[in-house]
Amino acid sequence: MAQGRKLPKSLKTERRGPVAIVTLARPEKRNALNDTTVLGLEAFFATLPAAVKAVVLNAEGKHFSAGLDLSELKILSTEEGIAHSRVWHRVFHQIEFGRVPVVTVMHGAVVGGGLELAAATHIRVAERSAYYALPEGSRGIFVGGGGSVRLPRLIGTSRMIDLMLTGRTYGAEEGQAFGLSHYLVEPGEGLAKGIEIAKRIATNSATTNFAIMHALPRIAESDPGSGLFAESLMASVASSTDEAKTRLKDFLEKRGKKVLRG
Numbered sequence: 001m002a003q004g005r006k007l008p009k010s011l012k013t014e015r016r017g018p019v020a021i022v023t024l025a026r027p028e029k030r031n032a033l034n035d036t037t038v039l040g041l042e043a044f045f046a047t048l049p050a051a052v053k054a055v056v057l058n059a060e061g062k063h064f065s066a067g068l069d070l071s072e073l074k075i076l077s078t079e080e081g082i083a084h085s086r087v088w089h090r091v092f093h094q095i096e097f098g099r100v101p102v103v104t105v106m107h108g109a110v111v112g113g114g115l116e117l118a119a120a121t122h123i124r125v126a127e128r129s130a131y132y133a134l135p136e137g138s139r140g141i142f143v144g145g146g147g148s149v150r151l152p153r154l155i156g157t158s159r160m161i162d163l164m165l166t167g168r169t170y171g172a173e174e175g176q177a178f179g180l181s182h183y184l185v186e187p188g189e190g191l192a193k194g195i196e197i198a199k200r201i202a203t204n205s206a207t208t209n210f211a212i213m214h215a216l217p218r219i220a221e222s223d224p225g226s227g228l229f230a231e232s233l234m235a236s237v238a239s240s241t242d243e244a245k246t247r248l249k250d251f252l253e254k255r256g257k258k259v260l261r262g
Helices: 035-046 078-096 111-121 136-140 147-155 157-166 173-176 190-202 206-220 224-239 243-254
Strands: 013-015 017-026 054-059 102-106 110-113 123-127 131-133 169-171 183-185
Touching: 013 035, 017 111, 017 183, 017 190, 035 078, 054 190, 078 111, 102 131, 110 111, 110 243, 111 147, 123 173, 136 173, 147 157, 147 173, 169 173, 173 183, 183 190, 206 224, 206 243, 224 243
Parallel strands: 017 054, 054 102, 102 123, 110 131, 123 183
Antiparallel strands: 013 017, 131 169
């Protein structure tokens, strides 16, 4: 699916209509992330076909990802270490602010860099086997994949400090309560749920999805006046598209779906 760029063996891909599925495929390494895999993700997201409207990020084996592959960790100079971290920042930023929304399916270990990767996606589905940890403190290192920016916004700075200082883990239920996941499902049900959500997202207007992914996070971090102004601009842009006009007409003429619960 990488359209001219061969993906590494540590990634597998498939298509289901408007949904692309990319799977971490290093189960023997608990899907630990090395540079080859991270750069493979960059190639995958950079070459998505236009027909793809949403992506599901999945993982083989018993674990989503045990984080940075420490067996490939090299002794780097300060400058080299910064450059290495910035590569991960670039790739995860491309995922977060890319062309299409990404749904992550988590199970087993969601640890260190694996949690940083998941935090860069838009919707997270957790199976009840999922558990979360940031063991960098006990290993004498620090998060380098954007975790210090994204995770405090999900769970709060004090909880991240606790995770890193003590090495504790959160279970799937705690992760759901704290905001690490949006959906909690039984073991083995995560991928089907992720695909279901991605297919639903794929039916949205591309302009609206773009606004939700790109404008909403920036508005939320703005001062109120700037945020409200940006919201007005984005609302005007979204509602002025031909697709929006058609959808609103369908709704007004009783052809669109109403919001119902149950």
